[in-house]
Amino acid sequence: MSLTSPKPKPKASGNRxxxxxxxxxxxxxxxxxxxxxxxxxxxxxxxxxxxxxxxxLYGVSLAFTDSQSGRTNPTEFVGLTNFADLGHDSLFWDSFRIGLVWAFCVTALQLLLALGLALLLNQNLRFRWLARTLALVPWAMPEVVVGIMWRLVYHQDAGILNATLKDLGFINENVDWLGSLSMALPAVIVVGIWAGMPQTTVVLLAGLQNVPGELREAAALDGAGIWRRFTAVTWPAIKPVIVAITALNFIWNFNSFGLVYVLTQGGPGGETRLPMLFAYEEAFKYGQFGYAAAMGLAMIAVIAVFLTLFLRKRLKEEAA
Incomplete structure (x- = not known):
């Protein structure tokens, strides 16, 4: 009996x-x-x-010129002169500081309150559909209407807030919420949180609905409490959504204009003059178009750097 060697198998081609x-x-x-x-x-x-x-692109080009309103002379290229003037403008940096305080406070409190509301609306409650609809009301209202409504609420003599606090015995005299140097910015921050919280709630609610219920049930069977289930199951699942909506909210809040303009127009004494309000006044009140454009470009650069650092840190945490 002759033995035959088996045929060699063809090698797999690298382009298979x-x-x-x-x-x-x-x-x-x-x-x-x-x-x-x-x-x-x-x-x-x-x-x-x-x-x-x-x-x-036109606004970026204006930042490097001496463009002004009412000038008969042609606009000239001035290079980085506007940015050099910005570096020594204490009023601009005061408004920038106020803008950062506003943006950080509104963004952080929006996230905390919206997360709590989203967790509540995600439960199987009666009339949940009605609660979800009512939660969207502030989002559906124009900023001008929101500003006028809250000006009436904060009115020193006829406002419902002062009347309610006096009836409850918390205050003895009416408070000028929007005219006081110490109360104007906190009062405006409250309005910003109220007006912007619905969109954050909707985004977080969508993220919560994508968390598998089986994971929470398994954690409950293992003896995990409510807080443990939230930190071990819910939070990791919606963390990418939180990072995204926080970054977007910070941009939107830092660039706020209409709401604060209707409420205080930057007063009293510039205590609520956000950077966009300051740039608006420089452009359309004082006619310094080139200088105002430089302000806008500087704010874009700072926000871009901040968001880059923020997102890079979050991405590193996700990778780890």
Whole structure:
């Protein structure tokens, strides 16, 4: 009986699974599809370029000029002069400090209160649909309407807040909430939290609904309490959502304008003059367009640096 050696198995090719190269006709067809896709995007891209990118580039260019209102002389390029003046402008840095206090306080308190409200609305409660609808009311109201409403609430003589506090015995005299140097900024922060909390609640509620209920049930069967289930199961699952909405809220809050303008117009004594209000006054009250554009560009740079550091830290934590 002769023994025959088994046939060697063919070696697997390194290009196994690689699609064959496309023919010139196929490449031409794909290129035509790509061009067709860009053509379909044009109706959406053109308004963005005209209404967003164009004004942004024009504002950046103004930051390097001495553009002013009512001047008969042509606008001239001044380089970094506006930014050098910003470095010595104590009023701008005061407004920047106020803006940071406003943005940090409103963003942090919005997150805490919205997280609690989202956890509550995620429970199987009666009339949950009605509570979710009512939670969106502040979000549906324009900033001007919110500002006027809260000005009436804070009114020194006819406001419901002073009347309620006096009836409860907490105060003896009416408080000028929006006209006091010590109370104006906290009062405005409360309005900012109330107005912006619904959008944070909606985002967090969507994140909570994506957390598998089986994980919480398994943790409960293992004897974990409410706090342990939240820290071990719920928080890690919604942490990416929290990072995203916190970064967006900080940008929106730092760039706030309409709400604070209606409430206090930056007063009293500049105690609520946010950076955007300061830039608005420089541009449209004093006519310093180039200087105001430099302010806006400086704020964009600072916020970009802050968000880069914040997101990098969070991404490192996620990777670890």
């Amino acid at each position: 699974g690689t699609p064959p190269p496309r023919t010139p006709a196929q490449r031409k067809a794909a290129l035509g599809l790509d061009r067709g896709g860009w053509f379909l995007l044009l109706p959406a891209l053109i308004p963005i370029l005209i209404l967003s990118v164009g004004p942004l």
